[in-house]
Amino acid sequence: MNKQGFSQIILLGIVAVIVLAGAGGFLLFPEKKPSSSENEKTAQQKESLSPQSQSPKTQSVPFASSQTQSQNPLSESLARGADTLSSTRQPQSKCESNPAPVFANDITDMSKVNYIGPPPTMGAGPSLKTHSYIGTDHARVPVYAPAQMTLESGSHNVGGPYMMEFLASCEVRVRFGHITEPVEAIKKLLPVEPKQDSRTQELAPIVFAAGDLVGYTTGTDVAGNWDFGVYNSTARNRYADDPNWNNSATYTTAVCPFDYFTPGLKSVYFSKFNSGALGGNPPHGEPFCKT
Numbered sequence: 001m002n003k004q005g006f007s008q009i010i011l012l013g014i015v016a017v018i019v020l021a022g023a024g025g026f027l028l029f030p031e032k033k034p035s036s037s038e039n040e041k042t043a044q045q046k047e048s049l050s051p052q053s054q055s056p057k058t059q060s061v062p063f064a065s066s067q068t069q070s071q072n073p074l075s076e077s078l079a080r081g082a083d084t085l086s087s088t089r090q091p092q093s094k095c096e097s098n099p100a101p102v103f104a105n106d107i108t109d110m111s112k113v114n115y116i117g118p119p120p121t122m123g124a125g126p127s128l129k130t131h132s133y134i135g136t137d138h139a140r141v142p143v144y145a146p147a148q149m150t151l152e153s154g155s156h157n158v159g160g161p162y163m164m165e166f167l168a169s170c171e172v173r174v175r176f177g178h179i180t181e182p183v184e185a186i187k188k189l190l191p192v193e194p195k196q197d198s199r200t201q202e203l204a205p206i207v208f209a210a211g212d213l214v215g216y217t218t219g220t221d222v223a224g225n226w227d228f229g230v231y232n233s234t235a236r237n238r239y240a241d242d243p244n245w246n247n248s249a250t251y252t253t254a255v256c257p258f259d260y261f262t263p264g265l266k267s268v269y270f271s272k273f274n275s276g277a278l279g280g281n282p283p284h285g286e287p288f289c290k291t
Helices: 003-028 036-049 073-084 263-271
Strands: 115-117 121-123 127-129 132-135 141-144 149-156 162-167 172-179 213-217 225-232
Touching: 162 213, 172 213
Parallel strands: none
Antiparallel strands: 115 132, 121 127, 132 225, 141 213, 149 162, 162 172, 172 225
16 A cells, blocks of 8 residues: 555544544533523523613602792791681681671770870871871780781881781771781781881781780880771772872771770770870861761
8 A cells, every 4th residue: 555545544534533522522511401490581681681671760850848849928928927826717718798897806905095096187297197096105005806807918117117907808997007016927927127118018818806916016106106097998088089188098998997896895985085185196177986
């Protein structure tokens, strides 16, 4: 046998050995099939990586705290102002029509009242005053609601210091002026610093029952008296036809404030009338209060 034939035999032998070795390896080391649990785990991993299988993220909205929530100024002012009142006295959404409400409670401790200046009077300027004056000679006296009434407006000014207006009905307004210490429920609604003018601002409609305390006062610094006025939109006094004074409902709708009290209380107020005690504010024509 020549060398070329011998080389071919050797080459065939090598190929045979390689083929037999491969077959033996397959028989000795078969391919390991993954278990069913491994298949499920792999599938879950693939699914979690798939963009289409992911659920969209939900953007959480932080809950607004009480400090960041927007509130109606009006409603907030009410919450602050009514904290000292009975829970049964809630703001009235609408006034009740009654052109002749009855005042069944005194506006102050009447034993402390030295005199009453009935309206109207005329001050320097001239300055028409259609409210009455309650003279208490600088004594610190309480001021009460004469009937159920709802706070409507008020002011804190240099010359006041406080003035407050209430609705006893849709038609009848009650005014207290030169009040030195309004109750905290009202004081909270007004500016801390007094203004230079006495223009009023609308306030939260706090309801006061007859006899409720609305404040204390020592009256004005000079005279020691304070204001009590009543205005009725259905009334028309003589100033309504006076071109000098018919530019304000404060002048044209003012009435005798004591006519609304019960007969027993009214007689006590009338007994305190003393127009001469006002000095610089003399009576101006016929009084509103008929004795």
